[in-house]
Amino acid sequence: xxxxxxxxxxxxxxxxxxxxxxxxxxxxxxxxxxxxxxxxxxxxxxxxxxxxxxxxxxxxxxxxxxxxxxxxxxxxxxxxxxxxxxxxxxxxxxxxxxxxxxxxxxxxxxxxxxxxxxxxxxxxxxxxxxxxxxxxxxxxxxxxxxxxxxxxxxxxxxxxxxxxxxxxxxxxxxxxxxxxxxxxxxxxxxxxxxxxxxxxxxxxxxxxxxxxxxxxxxxxxxxxxxxxxxxxxxxxxxxxxxxxxxxxxxxxxxxxxxxxxxxxxxxxxxxxxxxxxxxxxxxxxxxxxxxxxxxxxxxxxxxxxxxxxxxxxxxxxxxxxxxxxxxxxxxxxxxxxxxxxxxxxxxxxxxxxxxxxxxxxxxxxxxxxxxxxxxxxxxxxxxxxxxxxxxxxxxxxxxxxxxxxxxxxxxxxxxxxxx
Amino acid sequence: xxxxxxxxxxxxxxxxxxxxxxxxxxxxxxxxxxxxxxxxxxxxxxxxxxxxxxxxxxxxxxxxxxxxxxxxxxxxxxxxxxxxxxxxxxxxxxxxxxxxxxxxxxxxxxxxxxxxxxxxxxxxxxxxxxxxxxxxxxxxxxxxxxxxxxxxxxxxxxxxxxxxxxxxxxxxxxxxxxxxxxxxxxxxxxxxxxxxxxxxxxxxxxxxxxxxxxxxxxxxxxxxxxxxxxxxxxxxxxxxxxxxxxxxxxxxxxxxxxxxxxxxxxxxxxxxxxxxxxxxxxxxxxxxxxxxxxxxxxxxxxxxxxxxxxxxxxxxxxxxxxxxxxxxxxxxxxxxxxxxxxxxxxxxxxxxxxxxxxxxxxxxxxxxxxxxxxxxxxxxxxxxxxxxxxxxxxxxxxxxxxxxxxxxxxxxxxxxxxx
Numbered sequence: 067x068x069x070x071x072x073x074x075x076x077x078x079x080x081x082x083x084x085x086x087x088x089x090x091x092x093x094x095x096x097x098x099x100x101x102x103x104x105x106x107x108x109x110x111x112x113x114x115x116x117x118x119x120x121x122x123x124x125x126x127x128x129x130x131x132x133x134x135x136x137x138x139x140x141x142x143x144x145x146x147x148x149x150x151x152x153x154x155x156x157x158x159x160x161x162x163x164x165x166x167x168x169x170x171x172x173x174x175x176x177x178x179x180x181x182x183x184x185x186x187x188x189x190x191x192x193x194x195x196x197x198x199x200x201x202x203x204x205x206x207x208x209x210x211x212x213x214x215x216x217x218x219x220x221x222x223x224x225x226x227x228x229x230x231x232x233x234x235x236x237x238x239x240x241x242x243x244x245x246x247x248x249x250x251x252x253x254x255x256x257x258x259x260x261x262x263x264x265x266x267x268x269x270x271x272x273x274x275x276x277x278x279x280x281x282x283x284x285x286x287x288x289x290x291x292x293x294x295x296x297x298x299x300x301x302x303x304x305x306x307x308x309x310x311x312x313x314x315x316x317x318x319x320x321x322x323x324x325x326x327x328x329x330x331x332x333x334x335x336x337x338x339x340x341x342x343x344x345x346x347x348x349x350x351x352x353x354x355x356x357x358x359x360x361x362x363x364x365x366x367x368x369x370x371x372x373x374x375x376x377x378x379x380x381x382x383x384x385x386x387x388x389x390x391x392x393x394x395x396x397x398x399x400x401x402x403x404x405x406x407x408x409x410x411x412x413x414x415x416x417x418x419x420x421x422x423x424x425x426x427x428x429x430x431x432x433x434x435x436x437x438x439x440x441x442x443x444x445x446x447x448x449x450x451x452x453x454x455x456x457x458x459x460x461x462x463x464x465x466x467x468x469x470x471x472x473x474x475x476x477x478x479x480x481x482x483x484x485x
Numbered sequence: 486x487x488x489x490x491x492x493x494x495x496x497x498x499x500x501x502x503x504x505x506x507x508x509x510x511x512x513x514x515x516x517x518x519x520x521x522x523x524x525x526x527x528x529x530x531x532x533x534x535x536x537x538x539x540x541x542x543x544x545x546x547x548x549x550x551x552x553x554x555x556x557x558x559x560x561x562x563x564x565x566x567x568x569x570x571x572x573x574x575x576x577x578x579x580x581x582x583x584x585x586x587x588x589x590x591x592x593x594x595x596x597x598x599x600x601x602x603x604x605x606x607x608x609x610x611x612x613x614x615x616x617x618x619x620x621x622x623x624x625x626x627x628x629x630x631x632x633x634x635x636x637x638x639x640x641x642x643x644x645x646x647x648x649x650x651x652x653x654x655x656x657x658x659x660x661x662x663x664x665x666x667x668x669x670x671x672x673x674x675x676x677x678x679x680x681x682x683x684x685x686x687x688x689x690x691x692x693x694x695x696x697x698x699x700x701x702x703x704x705x706x707x708x709x710x711x712x713x714x715x716x717x718x719x720x721x722x723x724x725x726x727x728x729x730x731x732x733x734x735x736x737x738x739x740x741x742x743x744x745x746x747x748x749x750x751x752x753x754x755x756x757x758x759x760x761x762x763x764x765x766x767x768x769x770x771x772x773x774x775x776x777x778x779x780x781x782x783x784x785x786x787x788x789x790x791x792x793x794x795x796x797x798x799x800x801x802x803x804x805x806x807x808x809x810x811x812x813x814x815x816x817x818x819x820x821x822x823x824x825x826x827x828x829x830x831x832x833x834x835x836x837x838x839x840x841x842x843x844x845x846x847x848x849x850x851x852x853x854x855x856x857x858x859x860x861x862x863x864x865x866x867x868x869x870x871x872x873x874x875x876x877x878x879x880x881x882x883x884x885x886x887x888x889x890x891x892x893x894x895x896x897x898x899x900x901x902x903x904x
Binding site: 079080081082083084085086087088089091092093094095096097099104105106107108109110111112113114117124139140141142143175176178183185186203224225226251260261262263265266272280281282283284285286291293295327347349352353354355356357358360361362364365366367370371372373374375376377378380381384385414415416428429430431459460461462463464466 | 499500508510512513516523525533558597604605622645672680684700704705712714768771773776780781784785790793794795799834847850878
C-alpha cells in the first residue's frame with residue numbers, strides 16, 4: 067500500500083514576521099495523521115503572488131494532497147483566491163448558497179445593522195473550477211481543486227473556521243478518495259529524568275526495534291514524552307506497537323507518569339475524579355495559571371473547587387491567614403509561607419488536597435539569597451504537607467509554566483503515595 | 486540596497502504529526518525582522534535524511550541566510566548533525582571548549598551524580614568545517630556553515646537554547662556581515678469592529694498608500710490589529726510610516742485601543758500603573774486565566790492584588806459572599822451573581838477596580854436558556870458596576886480566552902470613561 071502524503075501551505079505575512087504563531091499546522095497535521103495521511107512538508111509563505119505560486123508548484127510535485135490556509139479575508143492584502151483562480155484556469159463567479167450563508171451570518175450571527183458591503187459579497191465569489199466546502203463558522207468558504215491527480219484544498223486561516231471545514235468536509239473526503247496505510251502511535255509521558263538518561267535506559271531495546279516502528283523523544287517542561295509510530299499493515303502495526311509499548315513501559319517504569327498522550331493536568335484530573343477527591347490552589351507567583359490549567363479540562367468542576375491568587379502579601383495574610391510573623395521572618399518565598407498558604411486554602415475551600423506556590427518569576431524581584439527562578443511549592447492534604455524548593459533558569463512565562471507543571475507532578479506523586 | 490532574505494528550516498517529526506506547535510519560527514522571524522532581514526520562507530521537515538538535504542538545497546537557492554533548528558539532541562532520532570557534516574563535506578571532531586561546557590552543565594547545573602555518558606560527550610562533537618556558536622543554556626552548540634556565499638546556522642530546537650544562541654551570536658553576526666535595508670513597522674490594536682468594516686472605513690486612505698508601505702489586517706480574539714510595514718531607505722520609511730500611521734489613527738479613532746504592538750493585558754496594566762490604581766478579579770468560568778494574563782506582565786504586582794477563583798458555588802457563597810438566594814433565583818451565570826461577585830472581591834481585596842466573570846465554557850453544562858458560550862461579565866469600582874452578557878460560539882479554550890480579553894476590554898473602557 068502506498069503512503070498518502072500531504073503538504074501544508076500557510077499563507078500570510080504575519081507568519082513570516084513572527085506576529086502570530088502558527089497553531090493551524092499542528093492541528094491539521096494531527097488530524098491527517100489520525101486518518102493515516104503522512105504530512106511530509108510544511109511551508110509558510112507571505113502574501114506574495116510568486117511565492118504562493120511557486121509553493122503550489124513545488125508541493126504538488128511532492129505530495130498527493132496540498133492543504134492551504136490563509137489569505138482569504140475580505141481585505142486587500144488577501145490575494146489567495148484570485149491566485150488560485152488563475153492557477154487552476156478558472157474565473158470568479160458568485161456562489162449563491164455561500165452568498166445566502168454570508169448574508170445570514172451578518173444578519174443573525176454578527177448582527178450587523180447595515181446592508182452587506184461589496185467586499186463581504188465578494189467573499190461568496192469562487193473560481194468556477196472548484197468544489198465549494200461550506201464554512202459554517204465564517205464567510206470565506208473552503209475550496210477544493212484538482213490538477214494532475216493531486217487535490218488542493220484552500221481554507222481560511224482563522225483556526226476555528228479551518229477546523230470546522232476540516233471536520234465537516236476534508237477528512238471524510240480524503241478517506242473516501244484514498245485507501246491509506248495504517249499509521250499507529252503509542253505515547254507515554256515521563257517525569258524526573260532527562261532525555262539522555264532515558265535513552266541510555268532503553269538503548270538495548272531501541273536498537274532492535276523493527277524498521278517499521280520509529281521512536282521519538284519529545285522533551286518539554288522538564289518532562290519527556292516517548293512516542294512510538296508504526297506504518298504498515300494495520301494488524302501487524304497494532305500488535306507490534308502493543309508488544310513494544312509494553313516493554314518500554316517496564317523499562318522506564320519509575321519515571322512513567324502515564325501511558326497515554328495526555329497532559330499533566332489531565333493526568334491529575336483523572337486521578338482526582340477516579341478517587342472522588344477535590345482540589346484547591348493557593349497561588350502567588352503563578353498568578354492563577356495552575357487553576358487555569360486544571361480548569362482547561364472539561365468536567366474539572368467535578369474535582370476543582372477554586373483558588374485564591376494571593377499576589378499581594380496582604381491577601382496572603384488576610385485571606386489565606388498566613389501569619390505576619392512568618393512573612394517577616396521567612397519571607398513570602400519560603401517553606402513556611404507556602405506551608406501556611408496550603409493550610410489556609412484547605413480551611414477556606416474544604417477540599418481533600420491543596421497546592422500552594424510562591425516564587426520569584428522575574429525578570430525583576432530577585433535577590434542574592436532568592437534569585438529569579440526560586441520557587442517554593444507545597445502540596446498535601448489536611449494530614450500532611452510536602453514542601454520543595456525549586457530553581458528555574460528561564461524567562462518569566464516559562465518559569466510560571468514550569469512551576470505549574472512541577473506543582474501538579476508533586477501533587478500526583480503525593481496522591482499516588484497516599485493511596 | 487538589496488533585501489537580505491532568510492529561510493527558516495525546522496526539523497523534527499513531532500512538527501509534522503502535530504505533537505508540538507512550532508513557536509520557534511515566529512520568535513526567530515520577529516528577531517530577524519527587527520534587524521532588517523526579510524524572512525521569505527519557512528519550511529518544516531521530518532527527521533528524514535533526503536527531506537532535510539532537499540530543504541537545504543532548495544532554501545539556499547532562495548535565501549541569503551538559512552536558519553535551521555532541531556534534530557540536534559543526544560538520541561538516535563536526531564540526524565541533523567551527521568547530515569550537516571556530510572552536506573558541507575566535513576568530518577566530526579571533538580570540540581574541547583564545548584566538551585568542557587557539557588561537563589560543567591552536567592556537574593553543576595543538571596547536578597547529575599554520574600560520569601558523562603558517551604552520547605552526552607558526542608554532543609560536543611562538531612563538523613570541522615563549522616564555526617561553533619556557544620550554547621550557554623544547553624549541551625548542543627550552534628553551528629555556522631558557509632557555502633556558495635550563503636550562510637547556514639544550525640541550532641537546537643529547545644526554544645530557550647535557540648533564543649540564547651540567536652541573542653548571543655546570530656543577530657550580531659548577521660548585522661556585521663550584511664548591510665541591510667531598513668524595515669519599519671507601526672502597529673495599532675482595535676476592538677469593537679470587524680475586519681471588513683475597518684477596511685471600509687479606511688479604504689480611500691489604503692488605496693493611495695505608497696508602494697513601499699504595506700498594510701496588514703490581523704484579526705484575533707474579536708480584535709483587529711492593523712500593521713503598516715515599510716521597506717526602503719530608513720529616513721524615508723520612518724517619515725512616511727509616521728505620517729500614514731497618524732492618519733490611520735484618526736480614521737479608526739473610536740475603535741482604537743492602543744497605538745503600539747502590545748496585548749490587551751499590557752494595555753490595562755499600563756493604565757492601572759499610570760493611574761496608581763489596583764485591580765482584583767473574581768473568576769468562575771475563566772478559572773484564573775484573567776489573573777494569569779495580568780500577571781504574565783512583569784511588574785504587575787504593582788497594580789494586581791489577587792483573585793478568587795470561585796469555580797464551585799460554595800466558594801461564591803462562602804468566600805465572595807454571593808447570596809444563596811441569588812444563586813437559586815438567578816443562577817450562577819447571571820447579572821445578579823457577577824455583580825455580587827464583583828462586590829465581594831472588592832470587599833476582600835480592597836482594590837480600586839474589580840472584574841467578575843461567570844459563564845458556561847463547554848463542551849457540557851449548557852441549557853436551552855443558557856447555552857454553551859453564555860457568559861456574564863461585571864467590571865467596576867466601589868461606586869458603580871457595569872455588567873454585560875456575551876455569547877461565544879467556540880471551543881472551551883477559545884471561549885475562555887475570549888471571555889478574558891472581553892473582560893479586560895470592558896475594564897479598559899470603564900477606566901477610560903471614569904477618568
